[in-house]
Amino acid sequence: MTEFHSSLPDPRQYTPVAPKNELIRLTLAVQDAANSDDRALWHSELATALTGYLERNELLPLSVALAMLPSQEAYRTLWQALREVVECNPNGPTALPFALPLVLVAGSRQKTTLAGELSNIDEINALLREHGVFAAGCDASLGAKLIHPDTLAGINSSRLYYLAQDGAGLARTLDQLPAAPVELNGEGVFLRYLVGQVTVAEGAEPPVRFGSAVNSWGLPVMKLLNAALDQDGVTLFPIARAPQPVMQAMVAGGMARQDVALEVFASAQIRALRELGKEPVAIASAHENGELRFTVSTPGDERNWKGFVWPLSPLDSVERIVANFRELMADCQVNDVRLLPEVAADKEGDIPLFFTADDLPPVDAVRQ
Numbered sequence: 001m002t003e004f005h006s007s008l009p010d011p012r013q014y015t016p017v018a019p020k021n022e023l024i025r026l027t028l029a030v031q032d033a034a035n036s037d038d039r040a041l042w043h044s045e046l047a048t049a050l051t052g053y054l055e056r057n058e059l060l061p062l063s064v065a066l067a068m069l070p071s072q073e074a075y076r077t078l079w080q081a082l083r084e085v086v087e088c089n090p091n092g093p094t095a096l097p098f099a100l101p102l103v104l105v106a107g108s109r110q111k112t113t114l115a116g117e118l119s120n121i122d123e124i125n126a127l128l129r130e131h132g133v134f135a136a137g138c139d140a141s142l143g144a145k146l147i148h149p150d151t152l153a154g155i156n157s158s159r160l161y162y163l164a165q166d167g168a169g170l171a172r173t174l175d176q177l178p179a180a181p182v183e184l185n186g187e188g189v190f191l192r193y194l195v196g197q198v199t200v201a202e203g204a205e206p207p208v209r210f211g212s213a214v215n216s217w218g219l220p221v222m223k224l225l226n227a228a229l230d231q232d233g234v235t236l237f238p239i240a241r242a243p244q245p246v247m248q249a250m251v252a253g254g255m256a257r258q259d260v261a262l263e264v265f266a267s268a269q270i271r272a273l274r275e276l277g278k279e280p281v282a283i284a285s286a287h288e289n290g291e292l293r294f295t296v297s298t299p300g301d302e303r304n305w306k307g308f309v310w311p312l313s314p315l316d317s318v319e320r321i322v323a324n325f326r327e328l329m330a331d332c333q334v335n336d337v338r339l340l341p342e343v344a345a346d347k348e349g350d351i352p353l354f355f356t357a358d359d360l361p362p363v364d365a366v367r368q
Contacts, residue, residue, distance in 0.1 A: 007322045011286040011343045012312055016070045022049055023065035027078045043081065050085045054161040062157070066314070075314050083247045086160045094200040095167035097160065097174060097246045098208060099152060099193040100142060101253030102225070103260045105237040107187035114236075116179030117144045118194070118228040124221060131217040133243065138207035140198035142243075147193040148180035152250055160246065170197050184234065189264055191257040193249065210244045211252075251315050258310055258321075262294065263328055265308040269296040270332050273304060281357035282329050284322060285340035292321060296334075297356035307354040 017024060026046040033039035053062055062082070069075045088094055106114065118124065121144035125134070134140040155163075155173070163170040174195055182190050200206045218240060225238035241256050243249065266282070273280045278298040285293050290312050297305030310321060322339065329337045338360055345353055 007319045008284055008286040008292065008339055009341070009343050010072075010312075010318045011288060011292075012072070012290050012314075014070050014072070015068075017068050021061060021065050021068065023053075023061060023078060024069060024074075027065070027069065027074050027081075030077055030081075031074060046078070046081050047085055050082055051090075051161075054085065054158045057158045059156060059158060072314065079247075079315065082157060083245070086157050086247060087164065087245050089165045089202075091165065092202055093167075094164050094202075095170045095197055096164065096200050096206060097155075097170055097195065097197050098140075098210065098243050099147070099195045099246050099249035099253070100243040101241040101249055101256055102146070102192045102194065103239040103241070103253075103256050104182060104190040104192060104229075105188075105239070105260060105264060106182060106184055106190060107235045108184040108231075108233055110185075110233065112184040112231060112234055114182035114184065114229050114231065114234070116146050116181035118146070118225070119144070120224055120228050121194075124194075124224050127217060127220055127224065128243075133209050133212070133217060134198075135207035135209075138198060140196060140208050142194040142196035143174060143177075145177060145179040145195070146181070147177050147195050149191050149193065149250065149253060151177055151180065152193055152195065152246060155246065157247075167197070167199060187264075189257060189261040191253050193253060195246075196243075208243060210242065211248065212242050214240065214242055251313070254313060255316065259324060262308055262310065262325065265306065266294070266296055266325075266328060267332060269306045270334060273298050276304065278304070279336070280334050281336045281338065282325075282334050283338045283340070283355045283357070283360055284325055285355050285360075286318070286343050287346050287353065288343055289346040291346075292318065293352075293354055294325065295354050295356050297358075299357040302356075302358070305354075305356045309352075 026042060026049055029042040030039055030046055033042055065078060087096060121142060125141045128134050163173060174197060180192060198208050221240045222238055226236060229236055241252055244252055270280045280296050280298055283295045287293055292310040294308045295305055326337060347353055
């Protein structure tokens with residue numbers, strides 16, 4: 001009987017480092033604290049150090065620290081501490097920017113451009129208020145522009161820190177962000193954001209339900225997005241995720257886009273193989289360059305296979321990605337799912353390495 005492996009190894013490389021960087025030293029002190037009181041003390045020291053770097057706009061030590069931390073747990077500790085500092089004005093009400101990720105699954109047989117602004121954004125804001133995502137009476141609202149993820153990532157942590165203390169400046173900054181229309185020439189999965197701001201009273205909880213389940217408002221928002229972006233000859237399936245403060249929204253949006261893209265890839269390839277009368281085999285593998293790779297193929301067929309690449313970001317969970325993939329395969333009634341138990345090479349010669357049904361037979365793999 002084949003040994004069961006529920007996930008893949010994590011291919012990301014973490015090298016133990018001497019804590020010469022102040023932020024690395026403090027992050028590891030938070031992790032290694034003997035008790036909750038010591039942890040709180042070191043966390044306060046870390047927050048103070050981060051505040052100093054942000055106030056001086058000295059981002060290089062922060063970038064070095066994030067790049068050289070020795071584990072994902074350490075990365076998450078520093079990232080969360082940075083997020084807490086960025087998202088709070090220590091001197092009064094916080095002007096908090098937030099974003100609602102939109103994954104757009106779209107296709108067109110001819111070159112087409114989807115609008116970069118939503119003509120019905122007032123209806124979307126009203127709907128979110130009606131469903132309690134925005135608390136009654138608060139000043140939360142989303143802008144009409146579809147913002148590209150690279151544009152949002154361009155607002156660095158020091159800028160976010162200062163904007164939290166300057167509501168008018170935040171409004172001007174968000175207003176100046178360029179809209180990003182979606183260029184279609186075939187099919188694709190695209191990520192955009194609707195961006196807004198809200199005032200959070202000192203010491204109070206935000207009046208926006210950040211990170212909550214989409215639930216009842218998802219379908220009506222989808223209908224409004226379709227109404228705003230609809231064009232003849234275009235197929236469009238917009239998927240909204242819950243709004244979150246900007247740093248968290250960028251992480252959640254990236255994950256959501258990859259989740260949907262993997263689902264679109266796999267379902268299309270499974271359907272194509274079954275139309276040829278062939279039963280699909282799904283394979284997942286981890287690679288030395290920090291990628292997960294997925295293929296859907298069939299034994300004895302060297303031509304009709306396709307692959308999907310998931311470049312792992314620092315906060316991605318390999319276990320979550322693989323669990324979702326296995327669940328997707330179960331939903332698609334693919335019974336032969338194989339997981340490579342060790343980290344594979346990036347390339348074979350000059351060609352990126354992908355495993356298909358004939359390369360990875362069941363005896364050497366995991367079957368679902």
